[in-house]
Amino acid sequence: MSLTLYGHPFSSYTWKVLIPLYENGTPFTLANVDPSNAGAYERLAEMWPVARFPLLVDGDKPVMESSAIIEHLQNRYPGPVRMIPADPDAAVEVRMLDRIFDNQVMGQMQRVVNDALRPPERRDAVEVAEAKAMLDKIYGWLDQWLEGREWAAAGQFSLADCAAAPSLFYADWTHEIPAAFANLRAYRARLLARPSMARAVDEARPYRAYFPLGAPDRD
Known part of the structure; x- marks a missing residue:
């Protein structure tokens, strides 16, 4: 291999x-x-x-x-943690949440970051406001979805959580998850406590100056 x-x-x-x-x-x-x-x-x-x-x-x-x-x-290269369940219905749920995190969380966060990377004369306040409004909508939906769940889908750590971890990490830096969304904030904290995610975060620390909005003094 x-x-x-x-x-x-x-x-x-x-x-x-x-x-x-x-x-x-x-x-x-x-x-x-x-x-x-x-x-x-x-x-x-x-x-x-x-x-x-x-x-x-x-x-x-x-x-x-x-x-x-x-x-x-x-x-x-299968290992002890199966990222896509064998059950087809559970697999659909996992793939659904994977796309939601990539498109509706990461995608909206990226709109704000991309705007910050542009020269000042090309920045678009309307674009940023629309992206943040969309983040608020998906934060609310996810907060309800996560009620009573430890992980995002199918009752297990999966591909969906692999997508959620970085998208929520950077989305919260870009447009902080409101305190009212306690389920979502707690889920993000669980992801950050997962050793695999904690390792990725630590390995990225030397590059935090790359974040165009300025990395917050947390996480």
């Missing part, structure tokens, strides 16, 4: 794949695409012209997109 993950320690979608790798103790090499690591980003771009990460290389086979990578790992 030879697994190489092209990604960045501060990247939310890289975290999403690192978490199941750490959960199952799967051996791999991280090819850090940070500019300080010469050549890694260029090798990524040769294999995947859009140069989006993470990208997993299994032997000579590249696998793109975080959810697909996690499913590939489960199929080829």
